[in-house]
Amino acid sequence: MDRPYIEDKAFEKNSFAETPLERGDYECCTFSGCDFSEADLNGIRFIDCAFTTCNLSNADLTLTSFHEAEFKECKMLGLHFEKCNQLGLSLRFENCQLNHASFYRVKLSRIRFSNCMLQEVDFTESDLNGAQLERCDLLNAIFENTLLEKADLTTAFNYTIDPESNYLRGAKFSLPSVAGLLNKYDIEIS
Numbered sequence: 001m002d003r004p005y006i007e008d009k010a011f012e013k014n015s016f017a018e019t020p021l022e023r024g025d026y027e028c029c030t031f032s033g034c035d036f037s038e039a040d041l042n043g044i045r046f047i048d049c050a051f052t053t054c055n056l057s058n059a060d061l062t063l064t065s066f067h068e069a070e071f072k073e074c075k076m077l078g079l080h081f082e083k084c085n086q087l088g089l090s091l092r093f094e095n096c097q098l099n100h101a102s103f104y105r106v107k108l109s110r111i112r113f114s115n116c117m118l119q120e121v122d123f124t125e126s127d128l129n130g131a132q133l134e135r136c137d138l139l140n141a142i143f144e145n146t147l148l149e150k151a152d153l154t155t156a157f158n159y160t161i162d163p164e165s166n167y168l169r170g171a172k173f174s175l176p177s178v179a180g181l182l183n184k185y186d187i188e189i190s
Contacts, residue, residue, distance in 0.1 A: 045085075065089075071096050081106050119158075 004024030027047040045065040057077040102122040109129040138159035150170040
């Protein structure tokens with residue numbers, strides 16, 4: 001059976017939680033105000049697609065492909081990006097809520113998060129080499145054996161990163177948030 005190929009289509013205010021999105025390849029499509037919450041996106045390919053003001057919370061991303069996918073003002077709580085097809089995975093996030101998401105062992109080099117809520121996100125063993133985390137709230141985010149070389153966290157805040165268990169060469173930080181690198185020592189900085 002041939003796999004459906006959908007190109008340059010605009011989806012607006014569709015509820016894919018109620019009526020599932022057809023499994024296929026979506027290229028240069030836009031999704032605006034769509035509800036994907038708890039939807040099954042298993043095996044769907046999104047190539048050069050843009051998602052704006054969508055709710056993707058708790059969607060099943062098993063073997064989902066995102067190539068050059070852009071998310072703006074989306075609610076994306078509890079997503080497991082480690083279940084995605086990792087081949088060619090390329091993501092960009094702006095003004096998104098990604099709390100409780102997991103990027104466990106995901107290669108995210110040069111990814112850009114801008115004005116995102118990343119509270120309690122799991123970045124364990126992920127590759128954030130050259131990543132930009134602009135004005136992102138990283139409260140209780142987990143960094144363990146995470147590659148953060150040349151990552152830019154100068155405007156990120158509320159993070160706690162142990163320099164002894166992460167790779168930070170060339171990473172950029174700024175005051176006062178840089179104190180998050182010393183939290184494990186339980187010292188007082190004034």
